[in-house]
Amino acid sequence: MTLIASNLSIKSEKNYHLNDVSFTMSKGEIYTIIGRTLAGKTTLLKTIAGLISPDSGGLAFDGHDFGSIPVWKREIAMVYQQFINYPHLTVYQNVAFPLKQRGIQKTEIHRRVKAALSQVGLGGFGDRKIQALSGGQQQRVALARSLVKEAKIVLLDEPLVNLDYKLREQLREEFRGIFDTKASEDSILIYSSTDPVEAMQLGGQILVMDEGRILQQASAKEIYENPISAKVSQITNDPAMNLFDGRIEDGCIVLSPEIKFNLPSHFNGLPQGDFTFGLRAAAISLDDNGFPFSVELSEISGSETFLHVRHEGLKIVGLLNLVQNFPVGGKVSIRFDTKHLYAFARDGRLKSSPYGGLQ
Amino acid sequence: MSLFYSTLKYLVVTLWSIFVIAPFLWALTTSFKDFQSVTNGATYIPWVDFEPTLDGWRSLFKSPAQGGVAIVEPFFNSVIVTAAGSGISIILGTLAAYSLSRFTFRVGPIRNGDITFFFISQRIMPPVVLSIPFFIMLGKLGLLDTLFGLILVYVVLLMPIAVWIMVDFFNKVPIEIDETALIDGCNPYQAFFKVVLPNSVPGIIVAGMFCMIFGWTDFFFAFILTFTEVQLLPVAIVALNSSITPWWSLSAAALVSVAPLVVVAFIVERYLSKGNLSGALK
Numbered sequence: 001m002t003l004i005a006s007n008l009s010i011k012s013e014k015n016y017h018l019n020d021v022s023f024t025m026s027k028g029e030i031y032t033i034i035g036r037t038l039a040g041k042t043t044l045l046k047t048i049a050g051l052i053s054p055d056s057g058g059l060a061f062d063g064h065d066f067g068s069i070p071v072w073k074r075e076i077a078m079v080y081q082q083f084i085n086y087p088h089l090t091v092y093q094n095v096a097f098p099l100k101q102r103g104i105q106k107t108e109i110h111r112r113v114k115a116a117l118s119q120v121g122l123g124g125f126g127d128r129k130i131q132a133l134s135g136g137q138q139q140r141v142a143l144a145r146s147l148v149k150e151a152k153i154v155l156l157d158e159p160l161v162n163l164d165y166k167l168r169e170q171l172r173e174e175f176r177g178i179f180d181t182k183a184s185e186d187s188i189l190i191y192s193s194t195d196p197v198e199a200m201q202l203g204g205q206i207l208v209m210d211e212g213r214i215l216q217q218a219s220a221k222e223i224y225e226n227p228i229s230a231k232v233s234q235i236t237n238d239p240a241m242n243l244f245d246g247r248i249e250d251g252c253i254v255l256s257p258e259i260k261f262n263l264p265s266h267f268n269g270l271p272q273g274d275f276t277f278g279l280r281a282a283a284i285s286l287d288d289n290g291f292p293f294s295v296e297l298s299e300i301s302g303s304e305t306f307l308h309v310r311h312e313g314l315k316i317v318g319l320l321n322l323v324q325n326f327p328v329g330g331k332v333s334i335r336f337d338t339k340h341l342y343a344f345a346r347d348g349r350l351k352s353s354p355y356g357g358l359q
Numbered sequence: 360m361s362l363f364y365s366t367l368k369y370l371v372v373t374l375w376s377i378f379v380i381a382p383f384l385w386a387l388t389t390s391f392k393d394f395q396s397v398t399n400g401a402t403y404i405p406w407v408d409f410e411p412t413l414d415g416w417r418s419l420f421k422s423p424a425q426g427g428v429a430i431v432e433p434f435f436n437s438v439i440v441t442a443a444g445s446g447i448s449i450i451l452g453t454l455a456a457y458s459l460s461r462f463t464f465r466v467g468p469i470r471n472g473d474i475t476f477f478f479i480s481q482r483i484m485p486p487v488v489l490s491i492p493f494f495i496m497l498g499k500l501g502l503l504d505t506l507f508g509l510i511l512v513y514v515v516l517l518m519p520i521a522v523w524i525m526v527d528f529f530n531k532v533p534i535e536i537d538e539t540a541l542i543d544g545c546n547p548y549q550a551f552f553k554v555v556l557p558n559s560v561p562g563i564i565v566a567g568m569f570c571m572i573f574g575w576t577d578f579f580f581a582f583i584l585t586f587t588e589v590q591l592l593p594v595a596i597v598a599l600n601s602s603i604t605p606w607w608s609l610s611a612a613a614l615v616s617v618a619p620l621v622v623v624a625f626i627v628e629r630y631l632s633k634g635n636l637s638g639a640l641k
Binding site for chain 1: 533535536538539540541542543544545546549554557558560
């Protein structure tokens with residue numbers, strides 16, 4: 001059972017919402033579409049659902065043309081980022097709604113609704129009105145409604161984005177278990193997110209989208225280790241990977257007249273010339289023998305500190321494993337962990353990664 | 360300072376309340392007076408200022424031959440015309456508004472917003488401008504001085520109100536609700552009737568109330584388009600104001616004409632202040 005998209009394109013007057021999107025998805029897998037806002041994630045999910053018709057290209061599911069099947073006859077379920085439920089129905093009635101539409105017997109509906117509600121942790125909430133639930137509970141109802149259908153394709157459009165941080169963390173953990181179960185039930189689970197951490201945590205296959213295009217489709221590990229372009233590296237890292245222009249010259253990397261360092265061994269095959277170098281925030285550290293930078297901003301986040309520093313035109317963000325307030329404008333010495341340095345061509349294509357990607 | 364503003368606030372509210380309630384109080388007391396009490400000047404306290412009588416109220420249910428004022432038939436005519444006009448307007452207006460809210464219409468330079476404005480624009484025109492074509496058209500169709508003719512005119516007059524209110528309401532209903540219904544197995548008609556419509560009840564009630572108010576209180580078209588066969592309540596009440604005005608009957612009739620709107624307003628009051636979509640999209 002596969003879902004195959006071939007050259008899907010949707011264009012408005014000025015922009016592409018989807019631009020020549022092709023992919024193959026198989027049952028039993030979780031696929032995470034990651035991209036920034038307006039990257040085309042929701043458009044792609046709605047196209048799969050049949051809510052939007054592509055201008056060109058097509059979708060095939062299980063060998064059949066998906067385009068000719070109306071939304072209400074497709075074996076799909078969808079959870080939106082807004083907590084979409086039917087306000088005039090109780091929690092039980094909400095979850096039972098898709099089953100009633102299918103004309104399933106009452107006893108079977110009762111069994112499945114109870115199972116779905118208990119799966120999402122809403123066992124005793126059947127008689128409640130939707131308005132009486134918290135945001136997290138409302139999203140659980142929406143998830144239960146999508147699970148109860150036992151759909152072949154489950155679409156989850158940033159389902160946690162509107163929840164507060166704590167609840168998001170909690171539900172992410174809980175949902176992951178549910179998704180794994182669901183995926184193992186011969187479903188294709190497609191999850192969209194703007195959050196790289198979420199995408200990496202869910203594992204499975206990742207599709208990186210930007211401006212309506214799929215930039216890369218690979219496993220979470222592969223995307224992390226070998227992002228195909230500078231754009232992918234930025235989208236899939238939080239904070240975004242630091243990118244800075246420089247040159248390889250006489251066995252050195254030259255970022256500015258003052259900032260030069262030796263070529264790391266994994267760059268040995270690269271020719272001399274101009275490159276865009278990439279380094280994750282975690283590979284930046286404080287070191288008395290480092291390069292002089294001035295502090296632009298420091299943000300404490302839990303047990304870590306995001307340090308925004310600048311040296312002339314070179315701006316970088318470091319993720320320091322300490323909790324410390326740095327005065328704005330103060331001087332710090334920064335070390336680059338060149339073992340983790342990426343090299344991209346000036347047009348953004350990956351040239352070399354610390355994990356052996358390309359050369 | 361705050362005491363001053365607080366006092367001022369209460370003073371303004373009190374004055375406004377008096378301003379609003381005074382006519383009702385006047386009508387209420389007058390409806391319990393007889394000829395003698397009315398001609399004695401302005402008096403308000405029964406049993407103290409005047410001896411109350413039910414003659415005014417009894418006259419509503421008597422024929423003119425029995426000394427009554429015959430407003431029972433006009434009352435039910437008004438009920439029929441208002442209910443039918445409002446009902447049809449709400450049904451057609453809700454369907455039109457849903458289409459305008461959810462589907463994109465393009466005819467040359469005309470877009471959804473323009474079509475919505477076309478609906479509303481005919482309410483901008485003074486009634487007298489509309490009355491002439493209405494009179495001619497109903498005359499040609501043989502529908503002058505008929506309930507059906509009035510209902511048709513009221514549908515034309517009330518539907519823009521329904522469309523205007525319901526377009527705004529549907530625009531606030533997240534389209535994702537419709538989409539979720541489709542995904543959950545509803546075809547577009549089922550999605551509308553099973554999901555969108557039940558969640559639009561507050562909007563429909565508000566639109567219905569406005570239609571009823573406009574329909575029930577209309578005097579102009581009811582006066583222009585009817586003669587002898589059909590009479591609506593506002594026209595019948597005004598007709599009482601003749602050379603010898605029975606103020607007690609007129610007051611009772613006026614209160615009867617206001618009563619349905621007061622009842623409706625109390626019933627739907629809670630829908631005017633809040634919607635019912637808080638669980639759809641938090």
